[in-house]
Amino acid sequence: MKRVNTQVKVPKKGLMLNLSEEEMTSLNHLAIKKGLSKSSLLRQAFRLYESIEIRAEKGEKFYFENVKNKEKSELVFL
């Protein structure tokens, strides 16, 4: 059978990033927790931020909801 699967690689560009000690510790901690490389984690953080930003620009609000008491708290993005 001929190959049907594919190896899609999205082209990427490099970036030099300076972080404080605390920021680097948090980044390491989150990367381990999510099983991602630091680079992947930052890319996903950016993706989520952009997604929220696009929806906020359309007039939507971003909330966290407490599953127990249903209390909602709105997150404000700059």
Add this chain to the structure above:
Amino acid sequence: MSEILDAVNLYSPQLRQHTKVGVYGQISEDELNSIEIDWRPIFEKQQAAVSIEYHSSDNYDKLNIQQLVNEYGIPDLQWDWRKKLQSSPNSNSHKTFFLKCDGEKKIEAAMQVDLTRTCHEKTQRNQHMVYIEFLAAAPWNRKQIVNPPKLLRVGTLMLSVAVSLSHDLDWNGRVGLHSLSPSEGFYKKCYMHDLGIDHHYGNLRYFEFTPQLAENFMSTTT
């Protein structure tokens, strides 16, 4: 501007030979026009055939219109790709892909994915995954509409694009989707985990690839 990401040979039963198919990223105006000009008239023809069969049947009140729509190969009849892409344009959170034969302009299949979702499967809960929002083959690649179809396995190729993207993002092949009912069998054959009917999402059946299941799928398509 659409860019080619890979090229694969798919078998064409009409040509009785393999044909080179390009995997492209980012659906643009040209591809949207192709879907509207090349796909839409065939869908409308099928829709008219459904209507004739439905109304000419002696017991049409007992016929299930959705079942007829599925049998005629157009369960995605209501999908408006232009609206879909306008509501979530190409960004870092949403990506689109399409297939095109070497030297041709017609779109053979199209897919949109959301990169902000997390898994439902209990061993993968809260892990990132590629969520397939929409995946459709061109009407001439559907056996219910054109038999033999122009190309075989365009759905398999698109699913492998999603798995491959998931690997590229360090998500180990995790992919999820809600399936239209005629496609459920296809996703089961692809080894996707059937997590049952999602009552919060139009009562569609939800499927997921764990890293292991994605590996099983990719190894059978190599």
